[in-house]
Each structure stands twice: as C-alpha cells, then as structure tokens.
Amino acid sequence: MIFDRIKSLDAILATAESKSLHRSLGAFQLTMLGIGAIIGTGIFVLTAAAAQKAGPGMMFSFVIAGFVCAVAALCYSELASMVPVSGSAYTYTYAVMGELLAWMVGWALILEYAVAASAVCVGWSGYVMGLIQHTTGLGLPEFLSSGPAWGFSGFIPTVDFSHGVVNLPAILVAGAVTWLLVLGTSESASVNAVLVGIKIVALTAFIVLSMPLLKGENFSPLLPTGILGHDGLGVIGAAASIFFAYVGFDAVSTAAEETKNPQRNVPIGLIGSLGICTIFYLLVAAGVVGTVGAQPVRDAAGMVLGPDGIGFANRCAELAREGTAPIVCSKEALAETLRRINFPLIGNLVGLAASIALPSVILMMIYGQTRIFFVMARDGLLPESLSDVHPKYRTPWKMTIFTGIVVAIAAAFFPVGQLADISNSGTLFAFFMVALAVMILRRTDPKRHRPFRTPLVWIIAPIAALGCLGLYLNLPFVAQMVLPVWGAIGLLIYFFYSRSHSHLGRGILEVPELGKDVPQQPVPPID
Template identity: 40%
Template sequence: MEDSHASARTTGLGAQLLRRKPVDDIVTDSGRGEGGALRRTLGLRQLTMISVGATLGTGIFVVLGEAVPLAGPAVALAFVFAGITALLSALSYAELAGMIPVAGSSYSYAYATLGELVAWICGWCLILEYGVSVAAVAVGWGQYVNELLRLTLGVALPDALSAPPGDGGVVNLPAAVVVVLAMVALLGGAKESARVNSAMVLIKTVTLVLFCALAFAAVRDGNFSPFLPLGLGGVSAAGAKVFFSYIGFDAASTAGAEARAPQRDLPRAIMLSLGVVTVLYCLVSLAAVGAMHWTRFAGTEAALSKVLGGHAGSVLLSVGAVVAVASVVLAVLYGQTRVLFAMSRDGLVPKLFSRVNPRTGVPSANTVIVAGFIAVLAAVVPLGDLADATSIGTLFAFALVNVAVLVLRRTRPDLPRTFRAPFAPVTPILGVASCGWMMASLAAPTWIAFGGWMLVGLVVYFAYGRRHSALAHRCATQVTEDNDSPVVS
C-alpha cells in the first residue's frame, strides 16, 4: 500500500495517469457519498436476481432466429461454449467482488491495479455498456408491447408514437415509459426495487419453463438429425453470436456497497446467476430445435413464438418478453447508477452523482439524471451501430477484470480472498484471450463507434476528471505534509 501512495505522489503526467487507489482505501470509501451512505440491505437472493434480471432478457427471445441457422440442432452446444467463455471472466469477477466489495464493479478493480486512466476508460466502457444497452433494450420493449396489444386487444400503437424519427416515427413513447417506470422503482430504495426485480425474474423464468414443457411435448426425433449439419465451425460462429446473451451477469458486482455480506454473497451470486442462465438457455434451445426443424428458423425474429404457434403460445411468449425486457431495464439501470456513484465518489465525474438521499439511501439525483438521459435517447435516437458498440465495451471491461486478478495475485497476495479463481493464472489468461477473440470478430463499424466513444471519454477525463480526482488531491496533501515535516539529522 505504501508503494502505491509513493508512486501516486509523483508529479509527472505519466505517474498521474498510472496512480492507483489502494484496495484498503477503496473498501473504506465504498458506499460513502455526498450527504450520506448507501444502505446494506441486499442478501444473496436479491443479488442473484439482479444478475439474472440483467442477463435473462431479449437475448433468448430473439437470438435463436440468428443462431440456429449457424449451428443447426447443436445450438445448445453454442450456448455451452458461450457460457464457458463467460465463465472465465465470471471466475475473475467472483474473486475480485469478494475481495473488493464496492459499488464500482470493474471500474474499481481497475483503479486498484492498473491506474486511474485505465480505470476511467473501464468506467467509460461501463457507461456505454449499461446506458446505451438500456436504451436499446427499451426500444425493443415497445415492440413487444405492441405485439401483446395486437394479440390481446387487436390494436397497436401508431408508428408515430412507437418509433424514433429515423425509423419512420416521431417518438418511441413505450421506450421512454419503461425507463421512467424503472427509475420510479429505483428511487424507492435498493431493497424495494430488488423486490420488484425478483418478481419480474420469477415471471420470466416461469414463462421460459412453460415454453420448455410445451415444446418438449412436441419434440420430434428427426429434428435432431444430423446434429452437426454445419460442423464445429458453425457451432463456434453461433457461440460468438449468443455470447452477448450472457452480458449482464456482472451486475451483482455493482451492488457491493449495498450487500449485507458482500465478501460471502457477491461471488456466490455471480456464479449462481451464470449457472441459472446457462441451464435455461440450453433447455430452451434444445426444446426449440426439437419441436421445429432447424431450417425453419432462418429470418425469424420471434423464434420462440413460431415454435409454439397458435394464439395462446404467442400471448404467453409476448407476456414473458415484456416482463423480461422490463426486468433488464431495471437491473441494468441500477448498475449504471452505481458505477457513476463510484466514479463521482472518486471525483472523476461531478459530486452530484454520489449525493445520497438520506430517507431512501439511494443516489436520487444520479438516478433521475441517468434515467432522463436514457429515456430521451431511447425515445428519439435510432441506435444502429452504437448499440452494437455496447458489446465491445463490455468485452473490454471483462478483459480488464481478468488482468486485475493477475496483477493483484502478484502485488497483494496478502489480501483475504473469499473466492479464488481456480487454476490461475491459466483461467484469467484464457479470459483475456477469449474476450480479445470476441472483440476481433466484431465488424468495422462497431470498432469505429467504439473509437469515437473512447475519444470523447479521453476529452472528458483530461478536461474534468484528472483535475478533480480525489486521489490526486489526497496525494497532493500528502506531499505537502511530507515537505512540511521537519528533517531529522
């Protein structure tokens, strides 16, 4: 720890950008904001539900139509492959979450190991991942609501009120509404919003289990033959496609400052949520290709509804999709506010974002500002390639978490670890490699959008964050005290 302080007190630009916040200070500062502190009210069940809620959403409802034509009946293997890839990073998240149980997730882990600039970049990636993905998911929610209205009432919202200007509408009203509803739930307090999220997670899980029961009853053995019509290459391509259905399992790590027993429960919640989601994905994909021949999935957006067929099946899946997407909006919006809370506490974004409401114990201004911005984004902006950039931002953050495990294993082997990633350093290295491989598979427009976002982030950091860094002020104070100390000869 002394070495970290000593290096941070160096005045050179390079040393300033690489200054690390000691782990002990990160833990001590955790949950403390302007005017109060976050409340520790969440147990293992709520933490697990936050991660399941952020993960189990639009992916499984729409991804089969894109993944099955690539892998055929072996699409379940693609989910297993993607799940193993996610597991490599989940193991690192579990180790760090138990060791550094704070609100900032991978941003805080990077601050302790790789320095302030890398931490800022990581936090900026998380803002992209959470913020833009919430807007993109909210846009999809409007489409599911329209489908449910059509099936149950025979009506639908006009395009002018259900699509942004670039897509032939005026404003996407449902997209803005679901973000505002999530904001209201979050303003009630972490424990209260966790209850709402748990109820929605239960509903969408039951929906998928019912789908499996109905689809398995209609399975035909011939639909599984040949099992690998496009070979292992097809399974690999489908795995890259469905990997993004796993994004969100890290959401529990953003709740570190509000968990009752974070060192014990955070690692368990991360691993449990990933296990639950993987099992559901594999069961749903097996049931789907067993009930409908894989060649019929091409070009199908609502693949699960097509598998069940009939009015009742379509209504069931539409209800599940509406609840699933709303749950994702709630859980991911929660994560976004907590990452900004941690960055604000460190002075890298304005202190307003870490101001805690003394009555509810939540960062109210933070929640309102973020929800308002995302609601407008979802309502009026066609997201296009920018939405795809959330994937590359997520993978970059995952890679940094794996690197952070390697660094802390070497620099702070003395820190207590309630969970240790097995087979380290092999698993973290494989985690970095798998994230790099996934990033390399993304298209050029995604890289361009990501590069533009990073440039904006660097401008913000050098214009505001570097000058207002709490760690910089702390180090400067320490330097002054050292210089004022009498010299003993």
C-alpha cells in the same frame, strides 16, 4: 507519468466504509438479483438474431458465450470477494492498474449499462406490441412501434424509414422506469424476486411444451453460416452477440457494498446465477430450433443477411406479406414459437410475462449505471454534483434522469441487435481488464487474503482475456468501432477534467475515523 495513480486496496476499502451503503443482501438475494439482471432481452429476443447469424449452430454459440462468461465470472469472484465495494470492474482496475485505465473501464461500463438498457426497452416493445396485436387485433402503426433500419455504404451510415421511424413504446418504458428509480429504489428492489419468478415460470413453460415436439430435421444443416462468418455471422459471431444474454451477472459484484458477508455471498451469487441461466438458455434455444426451425434468411443471391441491416428488414417484410416469415424475423421469438406449435394462449402468456418482467432488467441496468456514476463521482473523476440526492425522495435524481434520457433516445431509433452488439463491446472490454487485474494482483500482492481464489488462475484468467478479445473481434464492424470512438471521447474528458479533479491526484483520501476527506500528502502537479 499517466499510469502513476494507483489507489491501494486498503484505501478503497476505507472509502467504502466511510461512505458505505446498508449491507442487507444475502447469497439468495444476490443470486436472485443476478438471475433478474441476466434473464431478459438476451434470451427472449436475441434468440432470433442469433439464429439468423448461425442457424441451429447457435446452440454452440450459447455454449461458447456461456464458457467465456463463466471464466470471467471466476475472475470477478476473486476480486469481488477481496474488494467488496461498489464499482465493479472500475474499482478493481483502480486498485490494480491505476486511475487512467480505471477511468476507461468505468467509461466502458457506462456504455454497457446505458446501451444494454436501451436494448431491453426495444425488446420489451416487441413483446408488448405482439401481445396486443394477438389478443386484441389492434396495435400502433409500424412507424411508431419500430425504429428505422440502419446500414452502411462503406463508412457512411444509411437509414431506411420504410419499416419504422420511432419506437414509441420503448421510449415510454424507459421513462416509466426512470421515474420509478427517481421515486425510490427500495420499493423497486422489493418486487425483483417476484419478477424473477415470472421469467423463470415463463421459460419453464416454454421448455416443457417445446421439448416433446423437437424434430431432428430442423437441426440440419447444423452450421449454415460456418464457424467463422463475415461481419458478425457464423457461430462465433452469434456467440459475440449472444454474450449479451449473459450480461448482468456483474451487477452482483456492483452490489457487493450492500452485501452481508460478501467474501462468501458474492461468489455464490455470481456463479449460481450464471449456472442457472446457462441451463435455461440451452434448453430454450433447443426448443426454438427443434420445433419451428431456425434457418437464416438469405437474399436473392443466396447470401445470409445480417439480422439488423436494411436488406434483412426488407426481406422479412416481403416474407411477411407472403405469410412465410420465419422465426428469425420475429421480434418476440419465444411467444411466436409457442403460437406456431399450437399453444397460442401460452404464447400470449409468455408475451405477457416478458412484458411484465423485462422492465425489471431495464431497472437493474439503469440502477447499475447510476451506481457506477456514484463511485466515479465519489473519486472526483466526475462532477460530484451528479451524485446529488433529491431532497424528498433521497435518490441520485440528476444522474438517474440523465441516464434515462440517453436510454430512451437510443431505444427510439436503433434495433435491438445493434444495441446489444454495441453494449457487448463495452462489456467485453471491462471483462478483459478484470482478467488482467486478477493476474497482476496475484503478482503484486500475493499475500493478501483472498476469500475466493480463482482456480487454476494462470489458465482461467488468460482464457477469459483471450475469450473476451476473440468475441470482440467477431462483433460486427460498427460495434467494434464504437468502443474506440467512445474511448477517445472518454480520454478527452479525463485529461481535460477528471485528472485535475481526481481525489487521488489531489492527495485527498477518505478517512472513516474522521468522517471527512483530509489531504494525506502534498497535492502533486498535474502531468
């Protein structure tokens, strides 16, 4: 049987106690961590891509994505309060649905964190290059500051290098953050609250300056691409992309093993950070739409173009030469909006704030990735050598460097929107599995203590699962296909390596009283 390996919650908690991290984070720190991980490229950069997909209708997209994320957060909160250990959705799935599906969730989380970090690197590059250009008049040539445009002819990928070859700034920031994490995470975590404050100040300044200048006519037509468009367009398609703007709240549950009183603080951190960010997002989106307009760019035939395709890149370049490029073409939408409404200095300061603060999001994504690696290696599903600690810096340097290299390569050659959509495919799968896990655990272990209970669980959890599935099906076709291809690679690794090396499969269970691994039962044959 391939679904016979289920690790009990008691075993998972015992493992965490035997190899636990120092518990030092309270509710406020968790909320700040969540805000720091959530507010990033999603709102600073993807606002333009969302406007290209839905026009002013992206306001509804933010609400839809926020709602799906909220019901998923309620499911996360119940499981995170019950299982306050590292590993996030991977750990929860292991306890409820078994090793194989847990592996698939962990494999999807690897896709989520690495590709999300790459997307933030690209977003950071756009703001830094825009800031340098508007303050000094200098800048890198386009072929060194942007990756190529990608398209598809049927199933065959096509690449256009006319507007960019490699995103050098994105590579540099990925390398710098990786180096910082190798040196030590405690120093990097200590500045997180400051960087969160910078992002909040920047977004608050944008809201305060833009709200008085809203124009009703800029909201018409409200739904230029409809509710359901083609290949990721429309309000729902924009919501599927905007979901990336909320990704990061699960980093709170990933940090559960380092949290004081996790039964109380994890739900507060999850829901608090999500609620604060949702309010900011809606106000910022209204500011962009109401001040400078956000109608999508169309081709010569009047068809709305996808925001990351070759046709869109060519059309934006053409409009830029004419001096009429709309905000949907901008790589720094918030800073550019302020410049267009006669606040150039504040616009540059917002660009500076993004340039300073976005690396903290990259840091959290790579940090979260290494923690997923750590837990999977601890269970024997990945080589335990990946979790080797550097003799001097005491950090998991091998997996950190490997993750940094992958992040840099993806950031160098892919646009931010495509990276965000690919990351979303992994995220939505993980959230879908969490919603299922909550319902299954209510049936299989109803008497277990639940410090936080998902309200109306038989309504909330199905809505979360269906919402995640619906958003996934409205991602662009390429992003949809990445998940099954990535999953197939993961299955090969599982059956050729992980299944035979699994601690659970070999009958090895960590016993904290003894401080070592001991066999609990005869080693079963490998199916």
